[in-house]
Amino acid sequence: MKKLYADFLQKIDAGNLKRCTEELAAIEMGQTFRHYRMAAEYVLKLMQKNGFSNAEIIDFPADGRTVFQDKKMPLAWDASIGRLTLLDAPEEEVVADYSVHPFHLIKGSVATPPEGLVTRIITEQQFLAGEDPRGALIMLEPMTWPRANVLVPILDQGGLGIISDFVMGRYKSPDSLQWVNACTEGTDWHVTEEDRPFIGFTVSAKVGNRIRQQANSGALKVRVECDGRRYSGKLPLITAMLPGKRKQELWIIAHMYEPLLNDDSNGVIAGIEAARQIMLKGTPEYSLRLVFAMELYGYAAYTASRGSNLKNEVIGGCNLDGLGCVSNETMDLYAAGPAVPFFGNDLLKDAEKELKDVLNLKYKGTAYFDDMFIGDPTVGVPTVGLHGRNGGFWHNSMQCSTDFIDWKLFHKNTAMAAAYLYKVANYTGKASKKIPVTIEPIQSPWRDYARQMRIARKEAGFPHSLAKVPQKERISLPGGVMYDAFANVLCNMDGEKDLAQIIREAETETGKIKTEAEVKKYIDSVNFLVDYGYLEAIERPVIKAPEILEALQELGVARADVLLVHASVSKCGYIDGGAETVIKSIAAAAETVLFPTFTRPYIYLGGLNKGYNYRPYDPADYDAIWTGSIGKTLLRKFPEAIRSSHVTHSWAGLGCRAAACLDSHEACDSPTGRNSPMGKALDMDGKILYFGTGVAPTTFLHYLEDICNVPYLEAAVCRVKNPDSSLQTVLIEKHLPGHRDFYRKDAENCKFFRRAVADGLEIHSIQLGMGKLQLIDLRRLYEIGMHLLSEDPCILLCDDPNCLYCRKYH
Ligand SMILES: [Zn+2]
Missing domain, CATH: 3.40.630.10 (Zn peptidases)
Structure with missing residues (x-):
């Protein structure tokens, strides 16, 4: 050579x-x-x-x-004007101009009126702390990639678009501009018909620093001009x-x-x-x-x-x-x-x-x-x-x-x-062959589960846009598939080898052993891709509705029960029909069932909001529900479901006594107090059902905190969307900032549950597939819990001397 x-x-x-x-x-x-x-x-x-x-x-x-x-083709885009002018400086100053450098205008930007529009710039931190972004440009933080995770919340809340000074090689090139691609609302690298309109500018690190500083210390007015056009080309x-x-x-x-x-x-x-x-x-x-x-x-x-x-x-x-x-x-x-x-x-x-x-x-x-x-x-x-x-x-x-x-x-x-x-x-030598290598299997619960799965490819190419999946139901696949050993997993799927073997092959090929959580993510992703027709299941364990109902009855759920349900659908393994089947089965087992449909409209909860998942409370926005897929599915697919009106800790439910549990919980009551559905369920001698979750999500423990007036509850400040889309700010007393001892995977071993069980609390349990269903009687939990809290008001806080929250109260 x-x-x-x-x-x-x-x-x-x-x-x-x-x-x-x-x-x-x-x-x-x-x-x-x-x-x-x-x-x-x-x-x-x-x-x-x-x-x-x-x-x-x-x-x-x-x-x-x-x-x-599964690659959704770009929507064609054209532009010749893209200009951002600061109006507050002593003199007007153009800080981004497509005609000076095309990178100043982010691909996909849409048009303003020909004369431009005047708006304000707010910083990303101000946006997250609840400043109304409607019509504004958001100056992103220096290390924020201008991509879906920040673009989506901004557009959800009515922002006009973004200014980005993210640049790889920032300190070596403070005057450079990043060529921004993949500024879209999904996994695609170019805007498609699904992307909402936005306008985006790129500025240098130096200019970005200046804009952030000015916007932080006062109002910053700008003129935005763009003639960007998306079209079918x-x-x-x-x-x-x-x-x-x-x-x-x-x-x-x-x-x-x-x-x-x-x-x-x-x-x-x-x-x-x-x-x-x-x-x-x-x-x-x-x-x-x-x-x-x-x-x-x-x-x-x-x-x-x-x-x-x-x-x-x-x-x-x-x-x-x-x-x-x-x-x-x-x-x-x-x-x-x-x-x-x-x-x-x-x-x-x-x-x-x-x-x-x-x-x-x-x-x-x-x-x-x-x-x-x-x-x-x-x-x-x-x-x-x-x-x-x-x-x-x-x-x-x-x-x-x-x-x-x-x-x-x-x-x-x-x-x-x-x-x-x-x-x-010009090669004329022998064809290359795959050299077989012996791979030792690894034993673990989810790998053993994967051993029962044989999956075949059904579609050419890696899943990427997830175009067959409704937008709201898309998940992120490991490493976007191609940047992860998940690509190797898909490539080695032949419908013959089991998934555990294929994962081992992928590990050998990439030289990295997957953790149990990663293995489970692979299994969940594979099941998801089967559901939407990207893969074909030749063989896999499937839990069906009758099996769930039987398990619930054996666990001790009675027809007349009022259930507070915490559920994680994938923890038991693949369930035929997913969240919908889980809801139907639980509703078949008990007359009244309530599920958390919590949201995050906090702009202050023990500190200023810093998370992109903040959304002003809007009862019509089911995507804002963060408590798993069950709550969203319930509200989307069960028209008979009703929901309480609390802005952070609403519950939704089905059944004859659901209204009696949900009606009294007002929008800004304390989230887990006497008026909450938990208080009502207690009055009705209800039960808590844990579907695969373990006992960590026991929201009822916060009910005890509220009743006992523990000193670590604090007011939260939230934003709520009015029917006319304007925003109001509300105060919610006795809210739930910080850490708790039971916020952990093995919550059964936390102080509270260890002592409660020693005092006679029964946690009924039954295996369902890979997970457990558990049941606790509310009245017993209340009585034992009140006693434990009276003995030790800090029992729900952790003892870690390095926990910045809990140590304040010991
Ligand atoms: Zn703690």
Whole structure:
């Protein structure tokens, strides 16, 4: 390979590489679909000029709706004006302007009226502390990624949008701008039809600091101007083929529409040059295909358009995403994921070894992330990746500057890529085979459960957008699938091996053992994907309604009971019909059932709110309920359910005595006092049912705290949405800040429950699948609890001397 490398190095014109990369990057810099089209046409012409006469552009929909392999295509976007002007300074000051640098305007931003609009800036901290964000721009914290977790709560509460000064390499480049992508409300990297309108600006770290400081010390008025437009358009892909002796193709992949010199304008230029050099050496063994497209989405669309499983047509691919070109930096060599054997992986190791005197290369093992995702056997294109390191920068506008690039190194690495690709394209050795390894099983409860599961793939490609799942029901899959061993799990699913074995294989392939909690997350994710048709269950344990009802009766639930229910649906293993089945079964066992539907409208609870899950209380907003899926499901799917009106600690329920329990709990009563549903359930000699949760969520213990007037209850300040959408601020006395001893996984071993059981409290218990159902009589708990609290008012607080909350009261 060394000879080939030297040969290519000599033949490749370094000046030409630099010139073309700069020309392409200059077009891509604009970020809009108008620029995408121009970039595609530039690349098409360049390929034709370089002798690829069959080069062509293929258009895919950019309608924000079409889905390929569960990648929802972007909604096209265009803009030419994007300007943010501070109006409070002695003179007006423009701090972000698309025409000065396109990165100032975040992709997907929508239009203002032509004359612009005047609004205010509030900081992220002010927003979280309850300042009304309606119509305002939120200046994010320096380390807040402008992504779904912050965008969603801002838009939920009527914010206009964001200003971000997040930048990778912040302290080395305080004047740089981040190229923001994936500023969407979900897992997608571009806005789709599901994303609500927003306007976003990027400013440098220096400017961001100034804006935050000004907004913190007073009002900050700005003018916002934008002509951004989202529309149904087309996304071009450019491809060409160099026929080889065999029809099977080797793909050269690089990303279009990424506006940085080395991410990935240079990858495209290097790919064209490497292919041209191989062409000049005569007909290769395998046909060579160039595919330049939008990362992830373009490749999902293209592989899907060719029928998805390309195992027999394509031998493999090489992704030149950010080909190394930063001085003194290593280029990482990622091998294709192990599910589809590829001799290109072995040649990659050879490259590292043979070129180590002349290049700084590092073989990094196998992976499925980014465009190596097409190495998934359902797509069948094992793809290696050559990724240069960036000196700690990433999507940083420094990468648009020609001085940032070591053009000599780029020249060398292009020769390296050409030499490697030449070797792969002309390989005539033996096909690569998967080497079987013996893997010792690991015993643990959830791994043993996984051993009973056999699952098959049903769809091509990794789940990504979860387009088949209603938006509100989506969960986050481990590591977004491709950045986690969960990718290996999916790739190794053949419908034959059990899931425990597959998890062990994934652990061996990635070199990291999963914790029990991670194993359970995998099982839950797999069951979720089966439910929504991404996977097929050949065999798995399923708990059905009659089994639940039987267990409840055996546990001691009687028909006339009033039940306070704490439930965690997944703790027992997979339940047919999920939360709905659990609710129906419990309602079949007892006449009156009540479930917590708690919310977090606190702007002050023992301290200022700092959590993104804060929402002003709105009884119509079921998404704000944080007590598991049961409460939400109850309110969405059981129209006969009724809910109490408390703003933080409402309960909802079914059955003949539900209204009597719920009606007296007023919006701003103490959350767990005499008027609460717990007080009423106690009057009716009710019971607490724990469905898989253990006793940690015993809210009734707070009822005891309220009745006993313990000193550590404190007022909370909450925000409540009025029917006309305006906000009011309310005070709720005797609220529940801080820590408790029973807030722990093994709550049965906390002080309170140990002593209560010693004093005769019975915790009835029965196994259901992997979890336990437990039942406690309220009257007994009340009597024993009151006694224990009178003996020791701190019994519900922990004894940890380092607990900043509990130690204040001992
Ligand atoms: Zn504590």
